[in-house]
Amino acid sequence: MKRVTGAALCALLAGGVTFSANAETKLTIATVNNGDMIRMQKLTDDFTSKNPDISLEWVTLEENTLRQRVTTDIATKGGQYDIMTIGTYEAPIWAKKGWLAPLDKLGADYDIDDLMPAIRSAVSMDDKLFAAPFYAESSMMMYRKDLFEKAGVSINGRLTWDQTLDIAKKLHDPDNGVYGICLRGKAGWGENMALITTMGNAYGARLFDENWNPTFDSAEWKNALSMYVDILGNYGPPGATSNGFNENLSLFNSGKCGMWIDATVAASFVSNPKESTVADKVGFTEAPCAVTCTGANWLWAWSLGIPTGSQKVEAAQKFIAWATSKDYLELVASKEGWANVPPGTRMSLYQNPKYLEAAPFADETLLAIDSADPINSTMKPKPYVGVQFAAIPEFQGIGTAVGQQFSAALAGSSTVDEVLAAAQSSTDRTMRKAGYY
């Protein structure tokens, strides 16, 4: 018995140190666990049957883990991944550092000009594509048509934040489990800061002035943050400081939100009867403006890029061309229906009557993505690229710290003036240390 156990353990350990050899080209792809990405994994037989010499290995990770993992790998040229799923925040920074291979062999039939101009510019540098957009999103308002009708509210043109506040007051009925508005309250650069920065843009604010000085001490930021604290603090659900996208999605789907302003990708979830109890009662409209509509809705795209450390650039480009092509959209539509096609990247999709019929939110999504411009997203001039972020390496840390301070204002533990002063001082310190001035 002892011998058997010993032999088994030896075999186990020996197994631990064996390395597998593979003759074909194996692409390792790092991705996030989003519906569209999972769908792509399921459909890869189509790619491998056309390219039998290439096999695919998927590494799916939670967004923050993925970000940390791929950043470590690409910065150290670890070469663990051949294709990485990256956002519009990483793409310009990494392209500038020379960490991404240019995508110049996507094939003659790729039709690069069909890519949405805003998205294309967000993942390009010097007119060269460094990541191919897989799906894209902006932000918009989803609202309950039945509750609007009951309260005698109608939407004529694009709403302002003041009008949104008035509507939230009318819809707010906590005794019956309905809150006027649901917004992101969870602290983080990709959480509450994404929304609040677009609010700031709408109120004429900007993250940094032309000389990279932070501007949180401006009147514009005070107006934006005051509105955020007022509307969500008084007419939002209790405990809003812990609500991110998924928490608000479940609140909205269970009929507890009168309005919800968030990613356009949410539209397919809230109008899916399998997931939402209010699927047939949802209306869509653009995100509110204030003194301007410039930058009032964000822009984000999950894209596929190739790290320069990869030894399999040619095969990786083949895969990226397949996954982000027009043919791929047709493939998804044939297998899972037009409503499940990855949205927001190709203009031709929004001219396709079959898609427009299957996705009632298509027009608003297109409008939102089309109107978001990462370069001209503020009323006053700015030195950075990005609508809801500044594409500089320091922004992750800054956004997280400021997001926590803004969350404290929402929780009521600090005043708007106090948190803006704290945000100004902490950001100023970071920018100074980073050598911006």
Next chain:
Amino acid sequence: MENKQTVLGHIGFSIFAWIVGLLIFFPIFWMVLTSFKTELEAVSMPPAFFDFDWTLENYAEVQARSDYFRFALNSVILSVGSTLVGLLFAVPCAWAMAFNPTKRTKDTLLWMLSTKMMPPVGVLVPIYLVFRDWGLLDTRFGLIMVLFLMNLPIMVWMLYTYFKEIPSDILEAARMDGATLLKEIIFVLLPMAVPGIASTMLLNIILAWNEAFWTLNLTTADAAPLTAFIASYSSPEGLFWAKLSAASTLAVAPILIIGWFSQKQLVRGLTFGAVK
């Protein structure tokens, strides 16, 4: 009167212990329950305890999407492998410190423990670079080395505590009878320290099984254990709790079963000394 008080005390203590036990167990119970719900039911408010449509859909989805057994096998190899390698170093080390202490032994022990206080992310990049240059990224061997080094201080500490309680006279008697150092450790010390070694092994297997920083950062596919398997089911956009719960239930099941069957040894090893 005194008896009555004692009985009441026992009852009170039992009730308290049950409450604490149930509180600790509740998250696991909830996770298992959620794994049988649909995504919509998993986030519904108020939450349903038993009155919902039970489904195995999440397990089927998890099985279809991921190769569970490959991840599980990696977890077994990494946790058992790192513990066995750890014992090879920890036993002689603890023996030396317990039976041949020097002036610096206590300081050395404290220094070893202090290394556990360092945040792992602080050494991520240097270790990543070493792994890259030595070709150890995404290999089980590399991970076994990291996990073994990470848990070594705790193994040494635990074994040192057990060995300290074994009278050195017994080892001396063995030496008088002509036992060599190796024989003394293998045939005299180890049999007496079996409960301690067993609980050290179990604890380290659990620690290595649950380790989620290095196992996520140093692996991609070939050596990825169950921690990577779980991490793949959390989603930033979309409902995922039911599927994540199914994945987590599958991930904790083996260690839960091992813990259940060996709880007697584990508790005895953690609460009693070697020769008590």
